[in-house]
Amino acid sequence: VKPEDLTDKDGGWLLIAGNEDARLFVSRRAEPMPYFLRDADGDLCYFVHKGEGTVETDYGPLRYRPGDYVVVPKGTTHRIAPDPDAGEGFFFVIEGTGEYHLPDRGLMGRHAQFDPGVLEVPDPQPHDEAGEFEVRIKRDGQWTSAWFKWHPLDVVGWQGDLTPVRLNILDHRPVYSPRYHMPPSAHATFANEGFVICSFVPRPLEEDPDVLKVPFYHANIDADEVLFYHAGSFFSRAGIGEGFMTHHPQGIHHGPQPAAIQASKTKQRTDEIAVMVETRRALTVAPDLDGAEIREYTTSWAKGMGLLDS
Numbered sequence: 001v002k003p004e005d006l007t008d009k010d011g012g013w014l015l016i017a018g019n020e021d022a023r024l025f026v027s028r029r030a031e032p033m034p035y036f037l038r039d040a041d042g043d044l045c046y047f048v049h050k051g052e053g054t055v056e057t058d059y060g061p062l063r064y065r066p067g068d069y070v071v072v073p074k075g076t077t078h079r080i081a082p083d084p085d086a087g088e089g090f091f092f093v094i095e096g097t098g099e100y101h102l103p104d105r106g107l108m109g110r111h112a113q114f115d116p117g118v119l120e121v122p123d124p125q126p127h128d129e130a131g132e133f134e135v136r137i138k139r140d141g142q143w144t145s146a147w148f149k150w151h152p153l154d155v156v157g158w159q160g161d162l163t164p165v166r167l168n169i170l171d172h173r174p175v176y177s178p179r180y181h182m183p184p185s186a187h188a189t190f191a192n193e194g195f196v197i198c199s200f201v202p203r204p205l206e207e208d209p210d211v212l213k214v215p216f217y218h219a220n221i222d223a224d225e226v227l228f229y230h231a232g233s234f235f236s237r238a239g240i241g242e243g244f245m246t247h248h249p250q251g252i253h254h255g256p257q258p259a260a261i262q263a264s265k266t267k268q269r270t271d272e273i274a275v276m277v278e279t280r281r282a283l284t285v286a287p288d289l290d291g292a293e294i295r296e297y298t299t300s301w302a303k304g305m306g307l308l309d310s
Contacts, residue, residue, distance in 0.1 A: 001014065001288055001289060001291060001292045002014070002028070003025075003026055003027055003028050005027055005028060005029045005033075006028040006029070006030070006088070009029070009030075009031040009032070009033070009034055010034055010035070012027075012143075013025035013026065013027045013093055014026050014027070014286075014288065015286045015288070016226075016245065016285070016286055016289065017226065017247065017283040017284060017285045017286060017289075018283060018284060018286075019194075019279060019281040019282060019283050019284060020097065020194070020281060021096065021097050021098065021192070021193055021194030021195055021279060021280070021281055022094060022095065022096050022097070022192070022194065022195045022277065022279050022283075023041075023042075023094075023095040024092070024093070024094055024095075024226060024277065024283075025092075025093040025094075025095065026090070026091065026092060026093065027046075027080075027089075027090075027091040027093055028088055028089065028090050028091075029051075029080055029082055029088070029089045029091070030082060030087070030088045030089065031082065032053075032079065032080070032081035032082060033079040033080050033081070034134070035079065035134040035135065035136050035145070036077050036078065036079045036133065036134065036135045036136070036152050036153070037077070037078055037079060037135075037136055037138065038075055038076070038077045038078075038135055038136070038137045038138070039072070039074060039075070039076075039095065039138045040074065040075055040137055040138060040139040041074075041095060041097065041138055041139060041140065041141065042074050042095050042096045042097045042098065043071065043072065043073055043074050043095070043096050043098070043099055043100045043192065044071070044072040044074075044093060044094070044095050044096075045069055045070070045071050045072075045093070045094040045095075045096070045100060045190065045197060046064070046068075046069070046070040046071075046072070046080075046091050046092075046093055047068070047069055047091065047092040047093075047094070047169075047228065047230075047275050048064045048065065048066055048067065048068040048069075048070070048089070048090075048091060049066065049090040049091065049092060049228070049230055049242075049243060050066055050087070050088060050089060050090035051064075051066070051082050051083075051086050051087060051088060051089025051090060051091075052064065052065045052066070052082070052083050052086040052089075053080065053081050053082035053083045053086060053089060054080075054081045054083075055070050055072070055078055055079075055080055055081075055164065055166075056078060056079050056080075056081055056153060057072065057076050057077065057078040057122060057153065057164050058076060058077045058078070058152065058153045058154070058155040059076070059121070059122045059124065059155065059158050059163050059164055060122030060123045060124045060125045060155075060158075061122055061125055062120065062121075062122050062164055062165075062166045063166075064166065065168075066230075066231075067168050067169045067170055067230065067231075067273065068166055068167070068168050068169070069166065069167045069168070069169065069189070069190070069197075070164065070165075070166050071100050071164060071165050071166075071167075071190065072164045073099070073100075073162055073163070073164065074099070076164060077135060077152050077153065078164070090243065092228045092245075092275060094197060094277060096192035096193065096194075096195065097192075097193055097194070098192045098193025098194065099192065099193070100190050100191070100192050101190070101191055101192070102116065102190065102191070103188040103189075103190070103191040103196065108175070112173075112175070113172055113173050113174070113175065113187075113189070114167065114171045114172055114173060114189075118167065118171050119165040119166070119167055120165065120166040120167070121163045121164070121165055121166075122163065122164055124155055124156055124157050124158065125153075126153065126154050126155055126156045127151035127153050127154055128150070128151065128154060129150075129151045130149060130150060130151075131149070131151070132147060132148075132149065133147065133148045133149075133150070133151055133152055134146070134147055135147075135148065135152050167189070169189075169199050169201060169230070169273060169275070170201060170273075172187070172189055172199040172201055174186075174187055174199075174200075174201055174203040175187070176203050176204060176205075176206070177206065178206055178207040178208060178211075179206060179207070179208045179211055180206070180211065181206060181211060181212055181213065181214075181215070184198050184200075184215075184225070184276055184278070185198065185278070187199055187200060187276075194279060194280045194281060195277055195278060195279040195280065196277070196278050197275065197276070197277055198275070198276040198277075198278065199274075199275060199276075200227075200270075200272055200273065200274040200275075200276065201273055202232070202269060202270055202271045202272070202273070203269060203270055204268065204269045205264070205267055205268055205269055205270060209265070212264075213264040213265070213267065214255075214256035214264045215255060215256060218253070218254070218255060219250075219251050219252060219253045219254075220248060220249075220250050220251070220252075220278070221250060221251055222250065222280065223250060223278040223279060223280055224247070224248070224249055224250055224278070224279045224281075224282055224283045225246075225247070225248040225276060225277075225278050226245065226246070226247050226248075226276065226277045226278075226279075226283065227245065227246045227248075227274050227275070227276045228244075228245050228274060228275045228276075228277075229241065229242055229243065229244045229245070229246075229272070229273075229274045230242065230273045230274055230275060231272075231273040232270075232271040232272040232273045232274075233271050233272060234272050234274070239294075239297075246297065247283065247285065249282065249283070250282055
């Protein structure tokens, strides 16, 4: 399954799954978008899996590199422009109906996990070229093109706290305990209406020999869970590599493979980097993905849980 923008620079993203609150896409782009995008369906979060380049916005440009989150507010005119010598760009795109914001850290305070001061914002870089410029407006999943005689990124200044921002996933400082395995929600990086985005980054493992160091067996009763694996070694199960994506629907058991439990007893830290999206509403998986599904994954941990393999 290939997104249209991999084979056609005029093409768009490939829908992976979605619900009323969130839509998940992948995008693989080797050339700059020949049009500008204005998403009226919600805020966007681009996670950069591969590639380097610039997100050009009417607030100004933001450079991106692998591991970056680039959050673009609803209605922001922008385009993705990969560097010509950086190779193909690969993006995990998370569109939220609501507004992205930082989660409440409770007693840890607003500077926990990352200081908001490290969020990079753009400086205006107005354009005044004349010509013919296409802006595609996305609303209710449908596209409308508007054509302008002037460059759409002509803003000379902005003020306030509504702006695109960039954060690298390695700027996320994980919370951990020497005696208790922290649940995934402890790693929330961004929140939105009906879902959160969590960052898994290298961290020390629990020191107590009696603590289960890998994720415990569980069934998410209140959330669908999608994991996008960016880099590193995913020690909770074999057969998952960089660029893989897993989906655990609400109420379905999952957890570490038996071999991973044994191997974790001698490991001192993780080296995996992954993005997780947890949604309150169930996700509907796009039918285009039927051919890409690894069906054996569903029971890949079954023997460790006392479940049947079929």
